[in-house]
Structures are given as structure tokens and as C-alpha cells.
Amino acid sequence: MNNYFSSDFKLGILGGGQLGKMMLYETRKYDIATSVIDPNPEAPAKLAANYFEVGDIQDYETVLKFGRAVDLLTFEIESVNVEALQQLEKEGKKVYPSSQTLLQIQDKAVQKQFYKAEHLPTANFDVFTSKAELTEAILRKEISFPFVWKACKGGYDGKGVSVIKKQEDLISLPEIACIREDLVPFKNELAVIVARNVSGEIKTYPVVEMEFHPTANQVEYVLSPARISAEVAQKARMVAMRVSEAFRHVGLLAVELFQTEDDEILINEVAPRPHNSGHFSIEASYTNQFEQHLRAILNLPLGETKQKLGAVMVNLVGDADYTGNVYYQHIEEIMKMPGVTPHIYGKRETRPFRKMGHVSIIHEDLNEARKVAEHVKTKIKVISKSK
Structure with a gap:
């Protein structure tokens, strides 16, 4: 096994948004050296990376050059240059998830055709x-x-x-x-985070339930564990694991699912990286999703996925009426509430419905956590002082 800790090993991350930033909390915890590249000179991940570079992650030469300078490459966003990843793999560079996995996921038509070919349930x-x-x-x-x-x-x-x-x-x-x-009549939108390491060890997190904003079509609340029967939860986890095995993916795979009116489980779509539906794990799980992604791509033993407490995650998105320098109105109020933790992503500029952060609420009683989440949602506002 490689020595990744306090060594010359260099992990490269394509993309320096909030997912990259949260991944870096974990590389810092383990003292794993990182290089990050992002087109934005003020990317959220900039401060925590050992080395940060401004560059176009969709440009072939840029990704190739960046990838050659690191020992292992991962990404926090799917829109990267896959041809460059393929070339790096040919040169013997480790890229996880692989270019093949990314190719099958990046284009939704290819993704859907893949489910059909693999006899995986989808609309x-x-x-x-x-x-x-x-x-x-x-x-x-x-x-x-x-x-x-x-x-x-x-x-x-x-x-x-x-x-x-x-x-x-x-x-x-x-x-x-x-x-x-097809427009699927469904009871619930669910998601399962699957972790799979290089050796094929596989674990799933508890099934989560997602509540969506009616107009923005963005997730408003994520509840974990989902309020569903043990049978439906088991079925959802089995489908998610089948998807992971079919893609032979390494790292984290977020599998978004529909629970139909007659309790069938259909795959909506997947993301081969840490995901919004796994943020609850930072406060509520024994191993959070970002640490788990690192364990998987470095072929370390996967961590425990059980939850300590019930959790609800609220997305903090820019208020519809504001653009400009961000101001988190009433953040002190929510910080007084027990079990409430805000995460601020580090984006200086707010825009309508832009993801600016999230808030975790943990409680022994999930329904109680959901009530607090409602309170948090009405209290905190992501606005701008320079409207």
C-alpha cells in the first residue's frame, strides 16, 4: 500500500467548487497533499489546497499537463475533458472514477441507454x-x-x-x-450514496429522501434516513449497488431514484462524486461522504456508513430578488439552535437560486429535525447588501 500520509504523494482534483473545498477538509485531516485546478481564480477550494492553479478543466492540454504532475486524479464535477483523462490512463496515471465511467455518465442519453443494456430499472x-x-x-x-x-x-x-x-x-x-x-408518478424521490474502492469493496449509506423546491427544481430538504419501509429501503440500496457494479465505478456514486406508487424503484440519474444528497453525513455519519470518497479512490478500507442521529439538510440558495456581494441574514439566529450547523461555501457573489451553502440539522427524532429545518429555512436569507 502506498504511503499517502505526510508524504510526497500528490492527489489532483479537477474542480475547486464547494465539493472540492469539503473534500479538502478530509485531505487536511489526513495530511494528504493536493493540487487543485479550477477556472475561477477565487474558487472555494483555493484556500485549502496545497497547490492551486487557474485553468480550464474542459481543455485537453490543460487537463493533460495538470494530470501529469500528480500521482492520482479525481474530480468534483463531471464537465471535464474526458479525452485528456483517457490519455492520462494510457500513460499509466490513476484516474478515479475512470474515464470510462465518466463517459457513460456525462451524456444522459448514454447513461439511460446503459441502464437499458444492463437491465437496470429506469423510466x-x-x-x-x-x-x-x-x-x-x-x-x-x-x-x-x-x-x-x-x-x-x-x-x-x-x-x-x-x-x-x-x-x-x-x-x-x-x-x-x-x-x-415518461413522467413517472412517484411517492418519493430517494437517493443512495454508494462507495466502492479499487479492490471492489462496496458500501452504501442509508437511503435519503429528497424534497424539491416547486419552481427552481432544486433539492430543498434532504432527510436521512428516508421515511420509508425497511423493504423499500433494502430494495433501493440493492438497485444502487447494482448500478455501481455495472459501472465498475471507483469512488462515490450518488444514485437518484424514484419510489413509484406501487413501491417499484426506478433509477433517475447518477453522479460519480460526492453529492448534495450526502452532505448530511458530515454531521450525522460515522464516516462522511468526502472522507469515504478519498478512502475509495486511494484503495483504503471503506469507513462505517451507519448514522449516529437523524439528519435533515437544507440547501442555502440565493434569494430570487438579490444579486451581488453575499450577506447571510439572521445566520446568528439559526446558530443559537441546538444541532444546527451552517456550511458556507465561500462564494462571494450571490445570484437567484445559486447554491451558497447548506445547513445540517441533527436530532434523535427525524420529525423534530424536519420541524427545525423548516424554521431554519424561513429564518435565514441569502441576500445582498448591494441589491
């Missing part, structure tokens, strides 16, 4: 190369309303996803490759 779908092709299929009555439209590439945080109920809803859609998906 019915069709792939279209353009909006024009989709519109033609509707005119030929091959497709009926309502359905879910998803951009094949580049969607995140609710962007690139729309529910299409009528012809007029198509007007605002961009002219890009997309998928049409």
Missing part, C-alpha cells in the same frame, strides 16, 4: 438529436404529453430538465440533443 425514454427531431415526433403523434425533457449534456441543479405539458412548453427549450422520458 421509458427516447433519444433525439435535436429539438426539431423531437417536435417532429410529437407532430407524428409518436409522443404524447406530458413528458420530461432532459438535455443530454450540461444539466445540473435542476437546469436542463423540464416537464413538458403542452406544445407551447417546447418554445423555450434549447436546440440541442435531448431525451424524452
Whole structure:
């Protein structure tokens, strides 16, 4: 086994956003040296990295040069140059999750076709190369309303996803490759974080339940463990593990799921990295998701995934009416509440619905934690003093 701790070993991270920043809490804990690259000179991860570089992580040469200077490469965002990762792997560089895993996930059409080929449960779908092709299929009555439209590439945080109920809803859609998906009647949106190390050791975190903002299509609350039966929870964890095994992924895989009206579990989509639905683990789990990602990619023993207490996570997003230098109004009020921990991501500029931080609420009683979360949500406001 390599000596990663207090040594010359260098871990490279593509992307220096809040996920990179939170990963660096753990590299600091273990004294693992890091190099981080991000296009933003003020990226949140800048302060905690041993070495920070400003660069375009979608540029082939930039990623190649950066990757050659480290011992192992990981990423905190999917939109990176996969061809550069493939070349680095050819040169013998360790890249986890692998370029192959990323290729199968980056494009939602490829991802959905992968589930179909692997006989993994997911909603019915069709792939279209353009909006024009989709519109033609509707005119030929091959497709009926309502359905879910998803951009094949580049969607995140609710962007690139729309529910299409009528012809007029198509007007605002961009002219890009997309998928049409059945609108699934579901009881719950669930997620499971799966960790898998290089040797194939695999563990899952408890199933979480996600409550979404009605207009922004962003997660508002994550409750862990989900308020579902033991049977449904077991089924969700089994599906998530099957997905992980099929992708042969290394690191963390966040598997977003639907629990249908008749308790079937369908895969919505996945992310091959630490994820918003795993933030509860920082306060509530024996091993948080960021440490677990490091353990997995470094082929160390995976940590315990059990929870100490019930947890609810609230996303802090920019108020719809404000843009400018961020100000967290009433943050002192929520900090007085027992079991409440705010996490501030380090973005100086707030914009409507931009993810600026999150708040964890832990309590022996999950329903009590949910009530406190509601209180936190109404109390703290992410605004700007220079409106």
C-alpha cells in the first residue's frame, strides 16, 4: 500500500467548487497533499489546497499537463475533458472514477441507454438529436404529453430538465440533443450514496429522501434516513449497488431514484462524486461522504456508513430578488439552535437560486429535525447588501 500520509504523494482534483473545498477538509485531516485546478481564480477550494492553479478543466492540454504532475486524479464535477483523462490512463496515471465511467455518465442519453443494456430499472425514454427531431415526433403523434425533457449534456441543479405539458412548453427549450422520458408518478424521490474502492469493496449509506423546491427544481430538504419501509429501503440500496457494479465505478456514486406508487424503484440519474444528497453525513455519519470518497479512490478500507442521529439538510440558495456581494441574514439566529450547523461555501457573489451553502440539522427524532429545518429555512436569507 502506498504511503499517502505526510508524504510526497500528490492527489489532483479537477474542480475547486464547494465539493472540492469539503473534500479538502478530509485531505487536511489526513495530511494528504493536493493540487487543485479550477477556472475561477477565487474558487472555494483555493484556500485549502496545497497547490492551486487557474485553468480550464474542459481543455485537453490543460487537463493533460495538470494530470501529469500528480500521482492520482479525481474530480468534483463531471464537465471535464474526458479525452485528456483517457490519455492520462494510457500513460499509466490513476484516474478515479475512470474515464470510462465518466463517459457513460456525462451524456444522459448514454447513461439511460446503459441502464437499458444492463437491465437496470429506469423510466421509458427516447433519444433525439435535436429539438426539431423531437417536435417532429410529437407532430407524428409518436409522443404524447406530458413528458420530461432532459438535455443530454450540461444539466445540473435542476437546469436542463423540464416537464413538458403542452406544445407551447417546447418554445423555450434549447436546440440541442435531448431525451424524452415518461413522467413517472412517484411517492418519493430517494437517493443512495454508494462507495466502492479499487479492490471492489462496496458500501452504501442509508437511503435519503429528497424534497424539491416547486419552481427552481432544486433539492430543498434532504432527510436521512428516508421515511420509508425497511423493504423499500433494502430494495433501493440493492438497485444502487447494482448500478455501481455495472459501472465498475471507483469512488462515490450518488444514485437518484424514484419510489413509484406501487413501491417499484426506478433509477433517475447518477453522479460519480460526492453529492448534495450526502452532505448530511458530515454531521450525522460515522464516516462522511468526502472522507469515504478519498478512502475509495486511494484503495483504503471503506469507513462505517451507519448514522449516529437523524439528519435533515437544507440547501442555502440565493434569494430570487438579490444579486451581488453575499450577506447571510439572521445566520446568528439559526446558530443559537441546538444541532444546527451552517456550511458556507465561500462564494462571494450571490445570484437567484445559486447554491451558497447548506445547513445540517441533527436530532434523535427525524420529525423534530424536519420541524427545525423548516424554521431554519424561513429564518435565514441569502441576500445582498448591494441589491
